[in-house]
Amino acid sequence: MTCNFQRKPRATSVRMSVNVGGLEMKNPVTVASGTFAAGREYHDFVDVSTLGAVTTKGVSLHGWEGNASPRIAETPSGMLNSIGLQNPGVAHLKEHDLPWLSQVGATVIANVSGHSFDEYVAVIEALEGAPVDAYEVNISCPNVDAGGMTIGTDPKSVEAVVSRCRAATKRPLIVKLTPNVTNIAEIAVAAEASGADAISLINTLLGMAIDAHTRKPLLARVVGGLSGPCVKPVALRLVWECSKAVRVPLIGMGGISTGTDAVEFMLAGATAVSVGTANFVNPAATIDVIDGIATYCEDNGVKDVTELIGALEC
Amino acid sequence: MTCNFQRKPRATSVRMSVNVGGLEMKNPVTVASGTFAAGREYHDFVDVSTLGAVTTKGVSLHGWEGNASPRIAETPSGMLNSIGLQNPGVAHLKEHDLPWLSQVGATVIANVSGHSFDEYVAVIEALEGAPVDAYEVNISCPNVDAGGMTIGTDPKSVEAVVSRCRAATKRPLIVKLTPNVTNIAEIAVAAEASGADAISLINTLLGMAIDAHTRKPLLARVVGGLSGPCVKPVALRLVWECSKAVRVPLIGMGGISTGTDAVEFMLAGATAVSVGTANFVNPAATIDVIDGIATYCEDNGVKDVTELIGALEC
Amino acid sequence: MALVNECARVVSNEQLAAKLYLMRVESPEIARSILPGQFVHMKIAGMDDHILRRPFSVYARNAEEGTFDVLYQVVGTGSARMTDMAAGANCEFIGPIGTPWQPPTGTHRALVVGGGVGAAPVFMLCEHLLASDVDLTVVLGAATRDALVCKSRYEALLGHEPRCATDDGTYGRAGFCTSLVEEALEGANAAGQPYDYVAVCGPEPLMRIVARMAADANVHCQVSMERRMACGVGACLSCVVETVDGRRRSCVDGPVFDARKVVWA
Amino acid sequence: MALVNECARVVSNEQLAAKLYLMRVESPEIARSILPGQFVHMKIAGMDDHILRRPFSVYARNAEEGTFDVLYQVVGTGSARMTDMAAGANCEFIGPIGTPWQPPTGTHRALVVGGGVGAAPVFMLCEHLLASDVDLTVVLGAATRDALVCKSRYEALLGHEPRCATDDGTYGRAGFCTSLVEEALEGANAAGQPYDYVAVCGPEPLMRIVARMAADANVHCQVSMERRMACGVGACLSCVVETVDGRRRSCVDGPVFDARKVVWA
């Protein structure tokens, strides 16, 4: 019978801050876009200003209504979602969410979506005056028909969209990649060459679930994105491959639930990490991950968390 | 305190046989190559002659010694392996395994590997006189440096190897695809166009696991192939995508442990299924899957198991 | 009211009928603050390959003793696993979540309908209505006599039997409880004492029909919408309900919705 | 001997020392047929996200009562979960697996070395050697006094204390047990009564050193090699050991190998 209210990371002597392509984070832990809304829903559990950053739910120019229900299904050690980037549009984000985030003192990464190259740029332009610390350009959502993942699987379109976003802002520009590709290194190199300051990965793996009894897919949209612990091996491998292909820092994600998981991603080459699906299981997962990283560092004589980045021995 | 010795499927009124591109199977259940050796190791648990087919471990011309240890790691609801196609060569298969399989009356799919197009053809040629019912050409192993997956990710090389194998045999030719590609349909179409009688999928997803404590990868080869229940959503999605792209029958696999899992793959478009990692958990998994399919059919008024193929409603 | 994630302890967990169980947990913060119609999001221990929480309505609570009750039906892995939880077992609940039942101010006569396990989420509402001196009619429906597991609690609360229907006719009216609802609405109208509030929880077809009847009778009606949920706190947009105002989250914009706002499937 | 997958029942499961437990299970088929050095592949219930079985050597068996014992150390998820299994719990074992210890025919004097939990897999070998009137020396090593949990069983079997060493010097010889092994080999040679068989089970560095000593003393030596295992029955090639004859499966070509064949890492 214990409750913890609005947890914060515990004190540690470890230097926890990291710099992700110009974005200063007080610790290496942010949240995966779409799993934390704009922070308010989790503020009862976690003081969101103590996170490395809050990454907001994907936002488009005028908002989208997303896909039909059911939108989720549970799968072995994971889940599928086909939310379809439901969002009320960038104006709503600016009016309702960013002021609140700014007021509580959170570091903010705005996750940007679009159905066209123009829409990505328009969203960034709309946010340029707002209190946002970095952009994460989502070219990897498997749940929308136009834009999203289709852009992120071809180096040419990656170059096109990233260079246009780059031209629209001087703020740190993070590009979020899809794992559903033959050669992630090629995509990462294209993003880097077009001006990305950092790369985040992975978005969800495209998957499907079927109810044998009804003979229907469990998701109304048939296919959806797989996330959670089950994808961690794939995510780690992709982060490791990217870390060998590019010089820009990486934000690693995919199934991170504990400090140890986060350390594994950092060893594989990530500078920061995102906690996604784990928030649904444990609403204070972000704080547990931050504290877990600190414990690992303390136990292993690591004075500065950046010593972990790419420190895998192989 | 119960033991079952050498189980066989129970009797059923359901018509269970399927035809996979010319290969007659008494029921839709075979085993995933590399998880069942050549059947003998499981014959204490399962009468292997009662399976739809026994798919043998990948074989190369003169044998390979595989990768260094450790070769496996457990991951959430799955496992990674980097066996690296260790095998004693096609002569050994012909001398020791095929005669035994033939003697017990098993239907046999020989899984064929090679480091070069020539090697694939040479293995098939070596097996032409031997008691083999079909070939499964593995162009999707993530654990070897030459051949394997590198061939299976490019439609051009798929065409090259499949058409050469096609020319070497009149027996049913199954081509096994890797899930580690951007566009599975394109690969499947290339295989079909080059003469494949059937397509099997998925081979393992490329993944990685790290021991944070030692800072080393858990596999000596760093990366390995992910299998087991965790990959089922990805496998189902790929089978469904392929079933829309090609007309040849599909053998579906990836995380199948129960009859219900198998039914899901058939609804998604598979004509037959393979049981892989589940054998390690439950050595009689194949029989449980066959019986489970029969139960599903009985409970749902399905008289012929082929009614399930592609019967997904969406 | 702030949400908490409370580490709770099972006090008792007993089978009431086929596939129907009652679990009492000690969870003082949630027991203290939960309102009728709100729910909790439960982390069931020991099913590590099933990662999501499971949402359950609160059937009753005892604020002083710091306990609340969940009436649950075994439908799958999680609910099956719950039946194994013995007294003393630990589990985690996020709560109290969602919009409570909100009878219009000045409600005099209310009709409350619970179908199947939907009888539980309306019990605290009935307590509240009686405490406010509202004239209350309760209709319960179930598949069969033995599944009417809430009847005795309602009897004790109301001082008389709730109106019951069973699909198989083994108790009360034979068939769906919608016929009882229709009669109640018509009777009240005929008597010139129409209801001013209808609350219904149960399978979606039941709620749709009752909502239609209430609309026809011009009575304000609320329904409790269940969706598959991931976060349970409004963050993930898994659980949306189609409404005339667009897609709304059933976890925090609901589960209780104005029936006229819902666009039925 | 055919392999079986036996659904067994826990008879008892008690803690012997820090992180060391003894489990007795009723599993008549395996108890009846298992040979010294063979192992079982256990499916631990209730850890559904950890799909693989765990291999354990059999410490002792009672063929009449149909039980066998496993001595296990808590090192991770599975072994931790095992500690929760109460008497009456079910679990599945594949067995009996692997090559048994094979003292050369005509063995007169044998030296058996068990390091850590490696003391368990050699116990049935010692029973066998004594039954065959072999002159037997047993050396046990452990980290600390309390971890010498097999000592009393060996005492009862031998009629005297085994030779013991503890890393921290809290019992017997201080330091690694390899010094006791060296002395035994040298003493036997000096006495003109050399050993004709050495069996060793324990951490790989210990086995490597003992194997070296035995080779130097020209004594036939067997070792028991542990590898991470998936199938446990010889099908998957997960568990290979480097040998002079190439890569061999530790599950069925071992776990007991001729020490001269092993190519140490």
Ligand SMILES: Cc1cc2nc3c(=O)[nH]c(=O)nc-3n(C[C@H](O)[C@H](O)[C@H](O)COP(=O)(O)OP(=O)(O)OC[C@H]3O[C@@H](n4cnc5c(N)ncnc54)[C@H](O)[C@@H]3O)c2cc1C
């Ligand atoms: C706000 C709310 C309140 C609820 N209150 C109660 C209650 O008081 N008592 C009770 O018995 N049940 C209640 N439910 C339903 C309960 O959450 C599901 O029965 C439970 O999650 C099933 O879990 P499982 O692991 O047993 O089933 P699973 O194995 O996950 O699934 C079995 C079946 O149940 C369906 N299902 C799964 N999750 C849900 C869900 N969230 N809503 C509807 N169907 C679902 C699946 O589609 C599937 O057909 C409530 C649901 C919601 C959303």
Ligand SMILES: Cc1cc2nc3c(=O)[nH]c(=O)nc-3n(C[C@H](O)[C@H](O)[C@H](O)COP(=O)(O)OP(=O)(O)OC[C@H]3O[C@@H](n4cnc5c(N)ncnc54)[C@H](O)[C@@H]3O)c2cc1C
């Ligand atoms: C033939 C054989 C006989 C064995 N006999 C015994 C015995 O009698 N008593 C006993 O306590 N242990 C024995 N072991 C080791 C035992 O199998 C492992 O300790 C157990 O599998 C660990 O499971 P876990 O889930 O607790 O650990 P995990 O969480 O899976 O892993 C914890 C640590 O143990 C290591 N590990 C996991 N599996 C193995 C393995 N198969 N071999 C070696 N290290 C492993 C991992 O690398 C990791 O460092 C034996 C192993 C083999 C191969």
Ligand SMILES: Cc1cc2nc3c(=O)[nH]c(=O)nc-3n(C[C@H](O)[C@H](O)[C@H](O)COP(=O)(O)O)c2cc1C
């Ligand atoms: C419900 C849900 C919604 C998501 N929405 C978005 C989104 O709006 N934008 C985005 O870039 N990624 C989105 N993602 C992907 C996550 O940010 C993350 O990349 C993925 O879930 C893997 O991390 P995890 O396993 O920790 O959840 C979403 C994931 C989930 C589960």
Ligand SMILES: Cc1cc2nc3c(=O)[nH]c(=O)nc-3n(C[C@H](O)[C@H](O)[C@H](O)COP(=O)(O)O)c2cc1C
């Ligand atoms: C230990 C192991 C060895 C494998 N060896 C082969 C192989 O030799 N040839 C091949 O085509 N696939 C091989 N595979 C892949 C499987 O055949 C199968 O495609 C994959 O494991 C997915 O199915 P599953 O999840 O049911 O195991 C191997 C898989 C495992 C786990």
Ligand code: FES
């Ligand atoms: S369940 Fe996440 S928003 Fe409702």
Ligand code: FES
């Ligand atoms: S564990 Fe599979 S071959 Fe040894």
